[in-house]
Amino acid sequence: MFPRKVNFHTLGCKLNFSETSTLAREFARGGFERVAADAPADICVINSCSVTEHADKKCRNLIRKLHRRNPQAIIAVTGCYAQLKPQEIAAIEGVDLVLSNNDKGELYRRVAALGGKGRAQVFSCDTDSLTSFFAAFSSGDRTRAFLKVQDGCDYCCSYCTIHYARGASRNMPIADLVDEARQIAAAGQREIVITGVNTGDFGRTTGEKFIDLLRALDAVEGIDRYRISSIEPNLLTDEIIAFCASSPKFQHHFHIPLQSGSDRILGLMRR
Structure with missing residues (x-):
C-alpha cells in the first residue's frame, strides 16, 4: 500500500x-x-x-x-x-x-x-479554555528555523482578535526550549528566529524571564545566529538590548511594532 x-x-x-x-x-x-x-x-x-x-x-x-x-x-x-x-x-x-x-x-x-x-x-x-501549549519549531523548510517560545496575549487591544483566538499568555519552560534548539542544531540548521504571539511576554506560566531564555539559547552549540521576532516596545528592556549588543549570536536588529506615535490613538487602541 x-x-x-x-x-x-x-x-x-x-x-x-x-x-x-x-x-x-x-x-x-x-x-x-x-x-x-x-x-x-x-x-x-x-x-x-x-x-x-x-x-x-x-x-x-x-x-x-x-x-x-x-x-x-x-x-x-x-x-x-x-x-x-x-x-x-x-x-x-x-x-x-x-x-x-x-x-x-x-x-x-x-x-x-x-x-x-x-x-x-x-x-x-471558548477563549478561557485555551490553556494548552502546542510545542513547535520549523525544521528543514527554510534556512532559518522558527522556534515557538510563547503563545497567547494578555493585552486585549481594542482592534485585535488575537487574544480571543490564542488565549492568555503562556509558555514552555526554558529547559524544554533549549532541548528544541539543540534538535534544530542537530538537524543542521544554524539560525533560529524566536517567535510567539507576544514574544517578550515569555515567562507568565513558568515564572522565568525572557532575558534568561536568551542567555540559555545563546549557550546552545551549533546555532550561530538568533533573531527575535516582533517584540513590544514596553518589553524591550535595556537589559535585553545590552545583552544582544554584546552577544556574537544575537543579531543587532529588533522588529518593534509601534502601531502609532499618538498617545490619543494609542489610548483608543488600548495599547
Whole structure:
C-alpha cells in the first residue's frame, strides 16, 4: 500500500509556520508522504489566520480551491480562524475537520482516525479554555528555523482578535526550549528566529524571564545566529538590548511594532 499523500497550507504569521512544520513531521512519522502545496493530495491541512477580514476570506477561497482540485481529499482546518468561527468553516463544502487552537496538537490523530469524507467534525472551545501549549519549531523548510517560545496575549487591544483566538499568555519552560534548539542544531540548521504571539511576554506560566531564555539559547552549540521576532516596545528592556549588543549570536536588529506615535490613538487602541 502506497503512503497517503498530504499537503500543508500556512496562512499568517511565523508562529503558524512553526506549528505547521511540526504537524508535518507528525504526519511523516505516521507514514504519510508530504507533497507540494499545489500537488494532488489525499489530505489537505490548513493552518489558518484571522488577524483581518481579508485573512478569513483568503482561507475560505483556499478551501474552495483545494476542494475543486482534490474533491475526494480530506480537508482539515485549524488555527485562529478555526478558533473564532468554526461553524462558518464547517459549512464550506469539502471541509471534514475543524479544530480549535487548543486541539491543534491532536490534528494528526484525528485526521488518521477519519474513515473518509463526510459531515464535518468540529472541535471547538471558548477563549478561557485555551490553556494548552502546542510545542513547535520549523525544521528543514527554510534556512532559518522558527522556534515557538510563547503563545497567547494578555493585552486585549481594542482592534485585535488575537487574544480571543490564542488565549492568555503562556509558555514552555526554558529547559524544554533549549532541548528544541539543540534538535534544530542537530538537524543542521544554524539560525533560529524566536517567535510567539507576544514574544517578550515569555515567562507568565513558568515564572522565568525572557532575558534568561536568551542567555540559555545563546549557550546552545551549533546555532550561530538568533533573531527575535516582533517584540513590544514596553518589553524591550535595556537589559535585553545590552545583552544582544554584546552577544556574537544575537543579531543587532529588533522588529518593534509601534502601531502609532499618538498617545490619543494609542489610548483608543488600548495599547
